[in-house]
Amino acid sequence: MAAADVTPLPNGLEGDRTRWKYLDKVLDRPGPFTDPDSFVPGNHETLERAKVLVIGAGGLGCEILKNLALSGFKDIHVIDMDTIDVSNLNRQFLFRAADVGKYKAEVAAAFVEKRVKGVKITPYCGKIQDKDEEYYKQFAIIVCGLDSIEARRWINSMLVGMVDGNDPDSLKPLIDGGTEGFKGQARVIFPTMTSCIECQLDMHAPRAAVPLCTLATIPRQPQHCIEWAHIIAWEEERKDITLDTDDPEHITWLFQKALKRAEEFNIPGVTYSMTQGVVKNIIPAIASTNAIVAASCCNEAFKLLTNANPFLGFPGTDNYMMYTGDESVYTYTFEHQKKDDCPVCGEEALARPLEIDPEATLQDFIDSLAERPEAQLKTPSIRTTDKSLYLQSPADLERLTRPNLEKRMKDLTAEGEEMLVTDKAFPTMFKYVVVWKK
Amino acid sequence: MADLPPPVQGPTAKEKKYDRQLRLWGATGQMALENSHILLINSGPGVVGLETLKNLVLPGIGHFTIQDSQVVDETDLGVNFFLEEQHLGGFRAEHACNLLKELNPDVQGSFITEPLESWLTQPDSLKPYTLILAIAPVRPELLTQLQAHADQALAPLFYVHSVGFYSHFSVYLPPAFPIVDTHPSPETTTDLRLLKPWPELLEYAQQKTKNHENMAADDHGHIPYIAVLLHYLEEWKKEHNGEAPQNYKDKTAFRDLVKQATRTDNPEGGEENFEEAVSAVLRSLNPPEPSSTVKEIFKAPECVLIRENSAPFWVIAHAIGLFYTKYGVLPVPGAVPDMKARSADYIQLQNVYKSKARKDFAEVLESVRFLERNANRSTQIEDKDVEAFCKNAAHIKLVRGRPFHVVPAEGDLKWGSNAKSLVFLAWDKFTATHSLDGLAGAPRPPGSSEAELEADTEKVTGIALKLASDLTKQASYPVDQDDLDTVNSQIMELAQEIVRAGGGELHSIGALTGGIVSQEVIKVITEQYVPVDNTCVFDGVRSKSSVFRV
Numbered sequence: 001m002a003a004a005d006v007t008p009l010p011n012g013l014e015g016d017r018t019r020w021k022y023l024d025k026v027l028d029r030p031g032p033f034t035d036p037d038s039f040v041p042g043n044h045e046t047l048e049r050a051k052v053l054v055i056g057a058g059g060l061g062c063e064i065l066k067n068l069a070l071s072g073f074k075d076i077h078v079i080d081m082d083t084i085d086v087s088n089l090n091r092q093f094l095f096r097a098a099d100v101g102k103y104k105a106e107v108a109a110a111f112v113e114k115r116v117k118g119v120k121i122t123p124y125c126g127k128i129q130d131k132d133e134e135y136y137k138q139f140a141i142i143v144c145g146l147d148s149i150e151a152r153r154w155i156n157s158m159l160v161g162m163v164d165g166n167d168p169d170s171l172k173p174l175i176d177g178g179t180e181g182f183k184g185q186a187r188v189i190f191p192t193m194t195s196c197i198e199c200q201l202d203m204h205a206p207r208a209a210v211p212l213c214t215l216a217t218i219p220r221q222p223q224h225c226i227e228w229a230h231i232i233a234w235e236e237e238r239k240d241i242t243l244d245t246d247d248p249e250h251i252t253w254l255f256q257k258a259l260k261r262a263e264e265f266n267i268p269g270v271t272y273s274m275t276q277g278v279v280k281n282i283i284p285a286i287a288s289t290n291a292i293v294a295a296s297c298c299n300e301a302f303k304l305l306t307n308a309n310p311f312l313g314f315p316g317t318d319n320y321m322m323y324t325g326d327e328s329v330y331t332y333t334f335e336h337q338k339k340d341d342c343p344v345c346g347e348e349a350l351a352r353p354l355e356i357d358p359e360a361t362l363q364d365f366i367d368s369l370a371e372r373p374e375a376q377l378k379t380p381s382i383r384t385t386d387k388s389l390y391l392q393s394p395a396d397l398e399r400l401t402r403p404n405l406e407k408r409m410k411d412l413t414a415e416g417e418e419m420l421v422t423d424k425a426f427p428t429m430f431k432y433v434v435v436w437k438k
Numbered sequence: 439m440a441d442l443p444p445p446v447q448g449p450t451a452k453e454k455k456y457d458r459q460l461r462l463w464g465a466t467g468q469m470a471l472e473n474s475h476i477l478l479i480n481s482g483p484g485v486v487g488l489e490t491l492k493n494l495v496l497p498g499i500g501h502f503t504i505q506d507s508q509v510v511d512e513t514d515l516g517v518n519f520f521l522e523e524q525h526l527g528g529f530r531a532e533h534a535c536n537l538l539k540e541l542n543p544d545v546q547g548s549f550i551t552e553p554l555e556s557w558l559t560q561p562d563s564l565k566p567y568t569l570i571l572a573i574a575p576v577r578p579e580l581l582t583q584l585q586a587h588a589d590q591a592l593a594p595l596f597y598v599h600s601v602g603f604y605s606h607f608s609v610y611l612p613p614a615f616p617i618v619d620t621h622p623s624p625e626t627t628t629d630l631r632l633l634k635p636w637p638e639l640l641e642y643a644q645q646k647t648k649n650h651e652n653m654a655a656d657d658h659g660h661i662p663y664i665a666v667l668l669h670y671l672e673e674w675k676k677e678h679n680g681e682a683p684q685n686y687k688d689k690t691a692f693r694d695l696v697k698q699a700t701r702t703d704n705p706e707g708g709e710e711n712f713e714e715a716v717s718a719v720l721r722s723l724n725p726p727e728p729s730s731t732v733k734e735i736f737k738a739p740e741c742v743l744i745r746e747n748s749a750p751f752w753v754i755a756h757a758i759g760l761f762y763t764k765y766g767v768l769p770v771p772g773a774v775p776d777m778k779a780r781s782a783d784y785i786q787l788q789n790v791y792k793s794k795a796r797k798d799f800a801e802v803l804e805s806v807r808f809l810e811r812n813a814n815r816s817t818q819i820e821d822k823d824v825e826a827f828c829k830n831a832a833h834i835k836l837v838r839g840r841p842f843h844v845v846p847a848e849g850d851l852k853w854g855s856n857a858k859s860l861v862f863l864a865w866d867k868f869t870a871t872h873s874l875d876g877l878a879g880a881p882r883p884p885g886s887s888e889a890e891l892e893a894d895t896e897k898v899t900g901i902a903l904k905l906a907s908d909l910t911k912q913a914s915y916p917v918d919q920d921d922l923d924t925v926n927s928q929i930m931e932l933a934q935e936i937v938r939a940g941g942g943e944l945h946s947i948g949a950l951t952g953g954i955v956s957q958e959v960i961k962v963i964t965e966q967y968v969p970v971d972n973t974c975v976f977d978g979v980r981s982k983s984s985v986f987r988v
Contacts, residue, residue: 019516022942032931070945220784265781284461287493291953299946309979325957327968331983
């Protein structure tokens with residue numbers, strides 16, 4: 001047959017692999033570190049057929065979508081509930097000034113589909129909590145680029161809950177990235193087999209809140225004045241208006257209140273930018289760090305699916321890479337150990353010891369749960385084996401248990417008693433055993 | 439009317455767009471970025487260079503230029519995000535430049551399609567650029583030319599590889615690259631001078647702890663912990679011949695003394711300010727001795743002799759060196775951490791530290807002015823630069839930039855080694871000495887064709903092993919045979935993995951390395967944080983980086 005008679009296949013699609021020449025080198029040839037039992041030279045199908053879910057289409061998500069598309073993945077889904085803000089444009093490179101206000105997931109998916117031919121990206125503009133087990137079950141792997149610990153804990157607990165010992169297909173590897181300034185981390189989790197997000201929770205301790213009495217009576221820092229305006233002054237003076245931290249008028253009001261209070265106490269340093277930072281809890285973010293962490297996540301996803309090289313997260317090996325760029329370049333790659341008493345992936349019968357001050361009131365204890373690095377629960381409902389101490393809902397039960405908030409812990413429970421904590425943000429039951437603080 | 443608050447100057451459009459990064463490097467860092475013009479000399483598959491530029495265009499460098507004579511082909515589309523199907527057959531530099539410019543309308547972009555070899559022969563071709571990024575493969579003789587320019591123009595030069603799962607970069611910084619704004623972590627920077635208090639600080643402590651035995655519970659629970667510690671230090675000294683706690687044993691004994699002074703007969707059963715005092719003992723009772731890094735800076739030749747054209751850094755460093763010689767301490771930085779205290783007491787304490795910091799700064803400034811007059815300097819260093827230096831004097835850094843190693847055509851290597859850097863050098867040597875059939879001059883990376891895979895692996899391994907053995911011959915100390923065997927088997931594996939890639943880039947490794955290199959470029963241009971000195975390798979097989987000096 002003459003060469004001219006052959007209809008050329010469309011570029012980049014099945015058959016013509018010219019476009020993927022570089023990728024094919026590592027797909028076709030084994031290397032010195034590849035596991036000969038799991039690596040199949042020339043296998044392009046696994047990658048092309050794998051359905052991947054990307055959670056988050058922000059700074060990390062934009063990078064992840066681009067990297068996966070150019071690593072040979074063809075069927076990508078992306079979830080994000082947010083719309084584009086002007087402050088995203090310094091790093092979220094799939095968005096332009098004209099896109100401000102549109103859904104991130106939609107704009108990002110359309111952009112990458114247009115740029116990289118042959119890849120299909122399905123956006124969902126909404127919350128991860130809108131989706132159920134059936135939905136998450138369809139994916140081979142889940143890559144997270146989120147800025148919220150709560151969302152990470154939710155998907156983690158969903159994936160751990162999905163694992164069915166009799167069905168190897170129910171185990172979905174979770175790859176998670178996070179950044180702050182010049183630092184970041186990438187980690188790989190095999191739900192129930194290796195350390196999970198909940199096991200690692202204390203590595204990401206929340207910033208300690210300033211006591212209310214400091215804000216109310218003895219502010220010392222400009223941030224104290226801003227928090228006062230945010231938590232106390234707004235409640236007192238504009239209770240009927242819902243605070244919108246994206247409304248410049250609202251931020252301006254808080255800024256002026258804070259400034260006035262700071263002047264009263266001779267505290268220097270309140271600025272508009274600081275007000276915004278404190279009220280919105282802004283974490284500095286740059287394109288470079290997102291690029292590093294997102295690419296590390298995608299490199300692991302690629303290795304995991306192709307076995308082209310060993311990947312992070314294989315049980316008994318390193319599963320966590322920490323990156324620091326403030327001073328030179330430093331990575332720390334290690335194995336984070338699974339915790340037997342993890343409330344999500346640990347043994348069900350095990351309750352974690354929880355140190356409680358017997359003199360503290362139930363309200364104090366509830367407040368402390370939000371800040372304890374290993375708990376971080378903001379809206380807990382608490383029961384002991386035989387009674388409900390406090391329930392957030394329904395309203396009737398909340399009213400009934402509310403008087404307990406004033407009572408001291410020693411009058412509500414006893415050393416060694418088991419305590420069950422639930423929080424509407426998570427499907428998990430947190431089981432603790434009371435240990436009195438000495 | 440008088441009660442009306444002042445009108446608020448909301449953030450500008452630019453401040454809004456760059457908000458998340460201005461919180462890191464501030465307006466001065468941003469200005470430095472906006473005044474920069476970065477040259478990318480692109481080659482190979484081209485991913486790592488363009489991904490680096492992406493991360494620099496987004497935060498708003500002033501101008502970038504891409505030099506690349508390659509034409510867009512089908513393989514570009516499978517690995518490069520900044521090229522499209524419609525660009526096939528066009529110049530890679532031109533189209534990538536246009537797509538990168540879309541990312542930020544405030545950034546200017548240009549491109550050069552002339553081959554590097556002839557372009558470099560033009561006079562002053564490299565003159566406009568603040569910083570140069572050269573992507574491997576670059577012919578050794580051209581790389582040497584780039585180094586000569588970096589040396590003469592003091593323009594930082596990066597040389598970057600991204601090959602398969604591995605990447606590498608070296609940076610040639612000017613021979614003296616000082617940094618004042620190193621952004622040390624706040625936990626390590628508190629310098630309270632509790633062992634070297636000045637009269638106003640002691641007076642403050644006395645005032646706040648006067649008659650403390652008889653204070654009401656609420657007053658006692660609000661004495662700032664710094665005053666608590668200073669008070670008990672004076673008590674301790676009375677019992678110990680006027681000496682403060684010297685060693686760990688003394689300090690724990692002193693800590694117990696403070697702990698026992700805590701009142702527990704109150705409703706809380708303890709005192710937060712005393713808890714703060716107790717936990718600060720081991721951390722804060724250290725003599726305020728500057729680090730050896732800082733003392734070395736005072737001894738540097740540039741610091742010792744101030745000339746008419748010395749960089750401001752050296753003038754200020756000299757002045758601070760004088761201050762250190764005179765008092766045995768650096769200027770007080772002036773920051774006070776937050777602590778349990780009443781507002782007025784805390785503000786008063788802050789002012790005690792601030793006044794001392796201002797006084798020290800004034801003295802340093804006076805020396806700076808004296809040095810300026812003495813050296814006949816025409817322009818004055820700005821007060822705020824001297825002030826910033828005083829505040830961070832304990833954390834200043836000096837990087838001694840030096841040329842990295844270009845693979846020599848002939849002759850021996852004369853530098854420190856690392857198995858990974860040797861493999862990249864071997865890769866360079868192979869590529870420089872092999873060209874693609876029919877395309878005279880186009881370099882051929884090892885492993886690019888199936889037929890020669892085995893032979894290429896052997897060659898690259900051979901070159902790397904030879905480099906290693908040359909190095910051991912030169913070593914001034916005997917090399918352990920077991921160590922050598924380990925290095926050699928490491929080299930063999932690394933060489934095999936790097937040849938496997940056939941000179942190709944994996945997009946993720948290119949993107950990751952582009953992220954690291956762009957962080958480094960930002961650090962170098964803003965002169966903030968601390969850059970790599972001078973070589974970094976990323977291993978995408980194990981997900982680990984290593985940094986070393988070659």
